[in-house]
Amino acid sequence: MTAEIANQENAGRAHIEHTILRAAEKVFAQYGYRGASLQAIADQAGLPKANILYYMGSKQTLYVRLLNRMMSRWNAVLEDITPESDPGRVLSDFIRTKMVLGQRYPEGSKLFAAEILAGAPFLSDYLAGELREWVASRAAIILEWSRQGKMDEVDPRLLIFLIWSATQHYTEYSAQVTGILGKEMLDNDDVDAICRFLEHVILKGCGIQLSSESRPLSP
Amino acid sequence: MTAEIANQENAGRAHIEHTILRAAEKVFAQYGYRGASLQAIADQAGLPKANILYYMGSKQTLYVRLLNRMMSRWNAVLEDITPESDPGRVLSDFIRTKMVLGQRYPEGSKLFAAEILAGAPFLSDYLAGELREWVASRAAIILEWSRQGKMDEVDPRLLIFLIWSATQHYTEYSAQVTGILGKEMLDNDDVDAICRFLEHVILKGCGIQLSSESRPLSP
DNA sequence: AGCTATATTGACCGATCGGTCAAAACAATG
């Protein structure tokens, strides 16, 4: 575990905070809220413990800030879809976007997963409120696609869950995936192969015809 | 008669150990290895803390024992499949078995998830060894099914990952799922609906024709 | 009964937890 040294020369406040957030994200992702210690975060950031609290106030404030930062990264997903959209293209983009997000922010994704595993003590309001509305509105559009005969009549919420779980798996279970595949970590080709596999199975499984681009498969 | 008494003794001891294991599984699942405290486990079990250590030796021993117990529960899955098996039936059983296992042992499943999330410090050998072999052997059979034209040529390992992730999602992310669906918890009908959805999408997505059982689908 | 082995548990240990604080270091302005 390499500690990232804070560059104190040109270290503005924003830069120091970013260093702390990145270190904290890693430690929280690995050990969860309770299992993470401020000392471990401080070591990871290369700063004394008191400095962490000076900038972040408390462990809980730091943790909530990380949760909010991670969720704001997901805001753009499935933002502009309509009943007239092409399901194949939308779901394909959804899969790829989710997959890329997980690869881009693996620590943040794991942090979120650990929070849900713990029973979502800091996110229950968000899940039952904002996120639930998000799912409901998207589900309504997907349902409309089914009515138009663009795809099979499947429960749209379960379809969203399926895409969530299938993509998140590769970041949150990376230790399992890499252990089984015998790889140190996934490269871009791996990610692309996974995306094509998921697109093939899920789109075909939902009875969606690919409009323009048809993708070949590699076994 | 001594055996009988000894059995009663063992039964008494076994009962206490079972109580401790159940309590520990719950606490470890929620907070992870580091976040869980022996005091919390003791409170959950209704026993003094020293009693936990008397029976389990140490926190790590208790934790490893729980991991082993959980993995032994998965041993029967996909045990007896051959190149001559019917893919539709096998995968359908796989989905349902995984789903039922998650519902039956939600704490154990979460415990396992937390272990993987933490980077599998206690399971890396198992993942890169035993489990990897398990996956490889099953993947070989699935690949044979593809060669026989029973299903599309998809990467069998990714297919296994897909079924793992899609089913585990409902136990490990239960806080998210119930929050979004607006339910306290999933009942048998919910589980059945999820299984049917997954069977529909995954089997159809892999180009598997259902042999005997009737399917309301246009091929 | 007495004896032995196992169970039970409060008290305690050093280490570490999240958090506070004040002294020191630093930066900016006059």
Place this chain on the structure above:
DNA sequence: CATTGTTTTGACCGATCGGTCAATATAGCT
């Protein structure tokens, strides 16, 4: 230079951590 405001950080606090231990209680056997 002096003054003021911001950062830095070691020292420290009470609480809790995993783990030990000895005193006590219980049970089984002769």
